[in-house]
Amino acid sequence: MPRGQDALRLCAMPLNVRGFEIYSGYFDVSEQTFLVEEIRSCLRAAPLFQPVTPRGNPMSVRMSSAGQFGWVSDRQGYRYEPKHPSGVAWPAIPERLLETWRDLLPTARPPECCLINWYASDAKMGMHQDKDEADMDQPVVSVSLGDEALFRMGNQTKGGKTESIWLRSGDVVVMNGPARRAFHGIDRVRANSSTLLPNGGRINLTLRVVT
Template identity: 60%
Template sequence: MPKEAELTEVPPLNIRGFKVYKGFLNRASQEQLVAESRALATEAPFFQPTTPSGKPMSVKMTSAGRLGWVTDRTGYRYQTAHPRGQSWPEIPNVILNIWSAVASPDRLPDSCLMNFYGADARMGLHQDKDEGDFEWPVVSVSLGDDALFRMGNPTRGGKTESIWLTSGDVVVMGGDARLSYHGIDRIRFQSSSLLPKGGRINLTLRVVDQTS
């Protein structure tokens, strides 16, 4: 990863325990990550997930790493293979470097979930709770169009706060915020020139297994 993409001494915004690193990745690093994301999607194509109730999600998704997150009629879960049967590709080092900079170099993530948001895509308020170990944070990387990120509480209801995430921002959800509800209300389609046809790529890094 280019030197400019390394963590600077500028502290992150701390909103409800969510650490928001604005402008963490420069343009060259963002372009490199888009190229890596496209390569991953060639090996493990995007698919349209459905919730256990049968409702289709508005995002398209795929994964990299030893485990990938999926959802369908049988439930939310991690599994070792793409729905088409092939193993997930390895997480590229350029993505792992981000985790090492903002989370920990001692325990690398098991999974990198990649979501693509089109013009009308959104993500309702939810918890990331399918992992076996909540000691480690969830690290989220934004590429492409602006997204309105809503942050809530560890239980449903109550006051929420929102911030526009722009391309190159990184969010770390750890500590008290690890199980807080969060979501994407909407994107500003074609607000970024990173993806020529518009849209947003979100990379989410997670430790899935309990540590020994």
């Protein structure tokens, strides 16, 4: 990518909603296509699987990971593991995503996990905190690809007023400071709102520091 485009992008001010920094259109269409191919390569090494909650209820998203660790959920609980449920090592985090982390958060520790969530048109994610990481002072970076999703942002405790925004393909959200501990979720996906993925759906990538 031309460095001039990088400079223009970094000068753009994010939309700040409840401390969540939302970079609209951070990735252009060509970059989104490139990232999809990179993620497909990751999934060939570590295929999507459908996690269940500790109570045994299946989640509506399918997931995998890249990096030193991957996030898993089953009857043993929520946690990070060094290997895919099949026993294979997680693939490396794509360099373009690491570059994004460095661009937006130059002083943060490097991410150790890229959680890959795939949302079908009927999938959603309930309000939750990202709290399985050892160092919650480190940020989380979220990348949206494919169909639009209604992103709900709440508070550091359950309940209270929330705000929502539609995330579009190519958008990036940074959760840092107080927003790092805030509840958030995906209420619904707007089917066929993007042509990036031939069969529709949404890919969400979240970069995290685990240890």
